[in-house]
Amino acid sequence: MALRRLGDSAYLYPGSPATLIRVFDEGCVLVDPGQGSGRHKDLKREVRKLGLDIKAQLATHGHADHVSVAPRINAPLFIHRFEFSIAESPLNRELLTFGSKAPKGFLAYQFPEEVKVHAVFEWGDEPFGLKAIRLNGHSPGMTGFLDEENGIIYAGDSFFGERLITAVGVPYFVEPELFKASIIELQNYVEKGYTLVPSHGKVVSGEEALKLLDFNLKRVEELEALIPGLLRTPMSLDELAFKIMGHYGVKVTPQKLALNLVPLRAIIAELYNEGKIEAVADNGLKWRTAP
Numbered sequence: 001m002a003l004r005r006l007g008d009s010a011y012l013y014p015g016s017p018a019t020l021i022r023v024f025d026e027g028c029v030l031v032d033p034g035q036g037s038g039r040h041k042d043l044k045r046e047v048r049k050l051g052l053d054i055k056a057q058l059a060t061h062g063h064a065d066h067v068s069v070a071p072r073i074n075a076p077l078f079i080h081r082f083e084f085s086i087a088e089s090p091l092n093r094e095l096l097t098f099g100s101k102a103p104k105g106f107l108a109y110q111f112p113e114e115v116k117v118h119a120v121f122e123w124g125d126e127p128f129g130l131k132a133i134r135l136n137g138h139s140p141g142m143t144g145f146l147d148e149e150n151g152i153i154y155a156g157d158s159f160f161g162e163r164l165i166t167a168v169g170v171p172y173f174v175e176p177e178l179f180k181a182s183i184i185e186l187q188n189y190v191e192k193g194y195t196l197v198p199s200h201g202k203v204v205s206g207e208e209a210l211k212l213l214d215f216n217l218k219r220v221e222e223l224e225a226l227i228p229g230l231l232r233t234p235m236s237l238d239e240l241a242f243k244i245m246g247h248y249g250v251k252v253t254p255q256k257l258a259l260n261l262v263p264l265r266a267i268i269a270e271l272y273n274e275g276k277i278e279a280v281a282d283n284g285l286k287w288r289t290a291p
Contacts, residue, residue, distance in 0.1 A: 003046050006197070007150025013046055015039065017066055017199030020154045021047065022130060022147060027055040029128040031145055031154050032199055033073055035065045035109060040072035056128060060156030060199065061139040062086030064093050064111035076118035078127055082141025087115045096139065096174070098258060106255060130154075135186070137179030138172060144186075146194070153189055154197045158182045159216045161201030169250040170241075170260045176220055176267055183217045223267055228276050234288035237261055237268065 003011045009023040020031035021043075028047055033039070047054055054075045059067050062083040070077045079087055086092050090112050094102040102110065121127050123134040123143065130145040135158035145154045159182075160171050173179035186196060187210060195205040204212055223244070230243055241260045245252050268287055271277045278290045 003049075004203075006152055006195070006203070007147070010147055010150040010152060011046075011050070012197065012203070013043060017156075018197070019043060020145070020197060021050075022128065023050070023052060024055075024129055027053040029056045029058055029130070030054060030073070030075070031058045031130070032060055032066045032156065033057050033069045035068045035111070040069040043069075043073065058127060058130065058145060059083070059087060060135075060144065060154070060158075061142045062088075062093065062115075063097070063109075063139065063157070064090075065109045066156070066199065067115045068109075068111040068113075070115055071113070077116065078119050078121055079117050080132065080141035080143045081120040081122065082136070083139065083143075084117050084120050086139070086141075087117050090114065097262065099262070106258070133185070135182040137175050137177075137182045139174060142182070146189075151193065152195045152197055153186070154199075155186060156199050158186060159196075159198060159213055161198065162212060162215055164200060165216070165219055166248075167250070168256050168260065169245045169248040170223065170263050171216055171219060172259065173220075173263045174266055176224065176263070176270055180217055180220055183213050187213050220267075223264075224271070227264075227267060227271060228289050231277055231287050231289045234280055234282060234286040236284050236286050237265060240264060240268075240287070 011021040059079045135144040136142040
């Protein structure tokens with residue numbers, strides 16, 4: 001795989017996630033080094049071709065697929081303080097994506113080792129010339145990196161490609177209002193002329209970016225409107241997830257079902273707090289539309 005040049009001082013190495021290589025005076029910084037047994041070697045090779053040294057690593061958030069190769073790259077890792085314990089603790093990563101210790105090999109990507117974080121930053125900081133912008137919702141400290149010089153924003157998992165959402169039915173988030181707010185923030189940046197670089201999916205700008213962001217936003221809003229109607233018949237969370245995946249024509253697998261429980265649980269909490277649904281104990285915990 002070859003590097004893609006995004007500007008005078010920015011390159012993208014493909015993958016899922018893709019890794020941003022940002023050049024600065026003393027060398028380069030990697031954003032989301034990623035996953036895979038040989039990825040650290042690939043990144044080091046590509047950086048050597050540029051005649052540079054890797055001075056640091058930045059992570060948008062602490063999910064395993066974004067940080068697992070970081071310990072194999074001899075450069076300090078920086079992450080938002082809300083993501084510190086998620087990156088460092090394998091159990092915390094599984095708590096965020098499964099709700100407890102997960103069955104071995106069950107999640108889409110599991111990494112059983114610790115990932116050492118060397119320093120934390122705040123939103124608004126500018127580590128290595130990249131401004132850390134708040135794009136949380138997907139995870140507590142999800143961060144985008146704004147590169148003013150090259151006119152790009154590395155947006156991490158703050159939005160997803162249409163193909164990925166269509167495949168699973170529900171975009172992954174832990175707080176729907178924050179996820180939607182981040183989408184709107186990105187729409188504002190696109191209207192100012194910035195190009196968006198997602199971790200998973202193609203680089204987008206202009207009308208294409210706005211259309212994709214709107215697809216993400218509308219899917220969450222659809223779910224918020226759909227669920228109270230479905231819950232006129234009381235359902236468990238698992239039953240609701242199964243029903244919603246059928247609604248969107250998604251092939252149900254145990255892994256997809258488990259993944260979708262997280263964002264659907266977050267929407268349930270939102271609707272409950274708004275008084276739109278209520279909890280009942282009926283051969284298990286179920287939810288129903290409030291009278």
